[in-house]
Amino acid sequence: MVSRVIPVESFDLVIFGGTGDLARRKVLPGLYRRFLAGQMPEDARIIGAARSDLDDTGFRDMIREAIDEFVSDDKRDPKVIDAFLAQLHYTPIDAKGEDGWDTLAKLVRKDVVQAFYFSVGPSLFGDLATRLHKHKIANAESRIVVEKPFGRDLESAKALNAVLADSFDEHQIYRIDHYLGKETVQNLMVVRFANMLFEPIWNAQYIDHVQITVAETVGVGGRGGYYDKSGAMRDMIQNHLMQLLCLTAMEPPSDFEPDAVRDEKLKVIRALDPVKPDSIVRGQYNADEDQDSYIAHSENPESKTESYIAMKVDISNWRWKGTPFYLRTGKRLKGRMSEIVVHFKEVPHSIFGEEAGSKANVLAIRLQPDEGMDLRVTIKEPGPGGMRLVDVPLDMTFADALGPEGADVPDAYERLIMDVIRGNQTLFMRGDEVEAAWAWTDPIINGWTSRGDKPVPYDPGTSGPEDALMLLHRDGRRWREIK
């Protein structure tokens, strides 16, 4: 397979919070990998801007260390690293005051694509947006990139949207949900809309139910303070799992243009039924011999924050009425596994008789690990002795199917940042989409708070609370095993 890397046009990317964790862990190593792939032009510049009193050399040293730590050995070429670092600059800035802004204004070129990455807390969004205009740095085509959490409820999300809208048009705002940058997530759209095979049966008549799982083995670690104000509902369901649900459930957009896709996702969110309290299981992990409990990382020994959620979601539209989507996500589970699994219905009548057994088709779309797809089909068990049916996988791991380059999947951030430079918003959330997601989430969270509901404890290294198994058992279904 020949890889086709199309260089983007020249740009100046300013990373506010350029010395922070996200910039060092994801954004700059991702940009380095794009540079290595030949996608970043030689005159593009990345300008770190933060409070620390660094200069270009100090910033480059810091990013060299980040590359050593976060880029795999096979991609670290000293010459390429030097060339990449030469394109990095740094300027100290005070987001809440005027210091540093005039220097930044002189640094940023006017005749190339300008992107401003707000890798800072949302409380600074307004300050940055206003000062970019006040100091005449941004123009009508500049792009800004913001990260989740985009608000913590509908009201705060609306306020953030309003703050950004004071300075930038919607076509300039790139709200990142890094799940949309994952290779398989985009492949889901291709599988659905570039094959004749699936779309005719992609509905409640042929699909029994859908399971979406994002299981993690890590705990909240040092992020206890943030997580306690967030929980799995705000941290994972409202954004990542909701996006996966939308892409699985949406109608075919008329083209792959940003608004065509985002309009369809929005319609799905608006068609979600309110979730009844007995359709959700919340869990919180205990300690084991090796690691602390959730509570140990929380600032509140009585914390009722959930590190696990399993829920049943119904979509009230013609395509999906009667076919539930079961979502589940949790930390400190027995495996790291993210997948969307479509369980088809059984055939209406088996001509082979009951004793032959029957199996329903299952299409699993794996986001991580080993990205790929697996379709289980029913065949005859080989050998004499009558017709016995078994289901076998038609497995397509991208790495196997496409050779080494199939395995060389860019990290979500790499793709998303290049999309910002290209001016393509398809894989970014629109303001109304984020608000609709909060409008659906808020009553669920408010219900827990007003009733004083507590999450149930679960043991680390398991699949989560027993109650989550019951959620499916009572519907006569079972979760896929977390591996």
Ligand code: BG6
């Ligand atoms: C982040 C959440 O958005 O996604 C984290 O804040 C979570 O809590 C992470 O661990 C999971 O991302 P990935 O790409 O590792 O599945």
